[in-house]
Structure formats: C-alpha cells, structure tokens
Amino acid sequence: MDQDDKNSLANINRREFVLKTVVATGYALAVTPVAFSVISTDSEGIEVSDIQIPVGKSKIPGYFAMPKGNGPFPVLLICHEIFGVHEHIKDLCRRFAKLGFYAIAPNLFFRQGDVTKIKEIPDIISKVVSKVTNKQVNMDLDATVKFAKLNKKTDISKLNVTGFCWGGKTTWLYAAHNPNIKSAIAWYGPLVGNPGDKMEFPVNIAATLKVPVLGLYGGKDARITQEHVDQMQNALDKGKSGSKIIVYPEAEHGFFADYRPSYNKMAADEGIREMLNWIKNH
Structure with missing residues (x-):
C-alpha cells in the first residue's frame, strides 16, 4: 500500500468516525454506536416538535411530526421500544409525517426513569421497564389521543397505532x-x-379483540x-377482529431497527408496505 492509499484509507476512517459520532447523537446509550444502515430523515415539508402531553395533573414528554398544510391528517400513535423516545423513534415520526400522518410518540417510561441514559439492557429492564404497568401505559396513550384531538389539523376518526x-x-x-x-x-x-x-400479554386478549391488528x-x-x-x-382465530400475523422467515428480532445490526432491509420494506395497506384497508 503506497502513501496515497494510506492517506485515502485514513480519510475514509475519519469520515466513518464522524458519521458514527453524528448519527449517534440522540440515540440511547445502550444501542450506540449505531449501525451504518441507520436512516436519517430531515424535516423538510413537515412540522416537528418536542411536546408535553397533559396526563391528569402532570405532563409527560413526547415528540410529534406532521405534514405542513391544513390537513386533516390521520393520526398514528407510535409506541417506542425499551430504549424510549430516542432518535430512532423521532425519525419514524418524521418518516410517517412525510407519508401524510400526524405521528406522535409519547414517552411511556417517563415516570420510572430515563432509559436513554442507561448503558446496559438488563438494567433498563430491571430498573425501568419492569415497573411500568399496563394501566399507566393505557392512561398515557389515552391522554396522547386527547392531545392529538386538540390539534385542528388532525382527523381523530382515523386513529391508528403502531x-x-x-x-x-x-x-x-x-x-x-x-x-x-381503526387499525394497529x-x-x-x-x-x-x-x-x-x-x-x-397479547395472547390473553386475542380472542376478545375487536380492533384489527397486523x-x-x-x-x-x-x-x-x-x-x-x-x-x-x-387465539386470534377464536375471535372476530380480523387480525393476522405475517412472519418473515429470514428476519431476526428487531428487523425494522435500521440503527442496529439486526436490521433486515427486505423485511423492513415489505413490512412498511403491509402496514400502509393495512391502514388503507381499515
């Protein structure tokens, strides 16, 4: 390898380091450094903001994005992973806003702790996630729906959740x-x-489910x-919700998480197509 090749390689390594550093900003510590497959969506043509969602006498933080214009826009609730409302979830809000949704992601762990600052996944689960109850989550999501309804540009009759x-x-x-x-x-x-x-757990409610879930x-x-x-x-077959499950044979857990090594672009892209068709058909 001559000196020019060494210099070129050094420049590439420096660019990769800078890229890693930049895209890691805002990601949970437990998932950094992020993978090079990470997707970064800009805010051109959409409105974005950090928000405070009233829940009773308190407030929980969140993030939303929606198209510019008068609407009304269908509402999409986004429920985060164990890593909270970090950059990946915010990016998803922006992506779905560019597809025409008012996309909103509440921080459902806010009362128990800031998972984005915890380095180890077992600690996230034991110190925060294990303390979050279904009752609290449903209450916070109900409040998020109410918050979205107050925006005159939303069409709450077209409410979806993912x-x-x-x-x-x-x-x-x-x-x-x-x-x-309408659909989940x-x-x-x-x-x-x-x-x-x-x-x-979902298997416990499957037979009595009314909302169609994909x-x-x-x-x-x-x-x-x-x-x-x-x-x-x-269990779903015993009910009448019309829900169904699709399995992608070659995909691992977290196959949609483009910032992680588990990302499977083919399954992720197909999943998005199925998701949008599901919402359209319901």
Whole structure:
C-alpha cells in the first residue's frame, strides 16, 4: 500500500468516525454506536416538535411530526421500544409525517426513569421497564389521543397505532383497550408471558379483540418463537377482529431497527408496505 492509499484509507476512517459520532447523537446509550444502515430523515415539508402531553395533573414528554398544510391528517400513535423516545423513534415520526400522518410518540417510561441514559439492557429492564404497568401505559396513550384531538389539523376518526418490540406488545394491548382505533400494527412485540407473570400479554386478549391488528414478526427471532406465534394465531382465530400475523422467515428480532445490526432491509420494506395497506384497508 503506497502513501496515497494510506492517506485515502485514513480519510475514509475519519469520515466513518464522524458519521458514527453524528448519527449517534440522540440515540440511547445502550444501542450506540449505531449501525451504518441507520436512516436519517430531515424535516423538510413537515412540522416537528418536542411536546408535553397533559396526563391528569402532570405532563409527560413526547415528540410529534406532521405534514405542513391544513390537513386533516390521520393520526398514528407510535409506541417506542425499551430504549424510549430516542432518535430512532423521532425519525419514524418524521418518516410517517412525510407519508401524510400526524405521528406522535409519547414517552411511556417517563415516570420510572430515563432509559436513554442507561448503558446496559438488563438494567433498563430491571430498573425501568419492569415497573411500568399496563394501566399507566393505557392512561398515557389515552391522554396522547386527547392531545392529538386538540390539534385542528388532525382527523381523530382515523386513529391508528403502531409499536416496536416492547411497543409492539403495547400496541396489541392498547388495541384491546381502545375500540376507537381503526387499525394497529405490532412489530415483533412479545406475545406470550412466562408462568407466574402478573402482567397481561397479547395472547390473553386475542380472542376478545375487536380492533384489527397486523402482527409483523421474524422467523429467526430467538425470543418470540414460532410456537408463540402459533399460540397467538390460534387465539386470534377464536375471535372476530380480523387480525393476522405475517412472519418473515429470514428476519431476526428487531428487523425494522435500521440503527442496529439486526436490521433486515427486505423485511423492513415489505413490512412498511403491509402496514400502509393495512391502514388503507381499515
């Protein structure tokens, strides 16, 4: 390798370092450094803002994005992963706003702690996530719907919800809680609990579900197994919600998370197409 090649390689390495540093800004510590597949969406043509959502006598933070113009725009609630409302969730709000949605993501962990500053995933789960109740989450999402309704540019009659991992489980459960939701899309959310679990899981509400939920799952998910998917599908078949589950055989858990090594572009792109069709058809 001559000196010019060495200089070129050094420049490439410096650019990669700068890129890593820039795109990591705003991401949860537990998932940095982010993968080079990360998607960054600008705010051209849309309105974006950090927000405070009233819940009773208190407020929880969140983030929203919507198209510029008069609307009215359909509403899309976004339920975050265990990493909270970090940059990936904000980016999703911007992406969906560019597709015509009023997209809003409340921080559903706010009362228990700031997960974006915790370095280890087991600590996130034990110190924060395990302390969050279904009742609290449903209350906060109800307040978020009320907040969205106050915006004159929203069409709350076209209310949809989506979520990822922990937020995927939340999506199933909130769809059972709020019958006014038109459609829901759950990305690889846990379906079945462990013996002795006190918290409710999607399989428990599947048979009585009224809202149509689309579940998007990975065939190589080591945590949410095909057995779990089959249990959930069997429970759904006992009801009349019209919900269904799609499994992408080569995808792992977190296949939509473009900032992580688990990202599977083919499954993610197909999942988005299925999601938009699901919303359109309902």
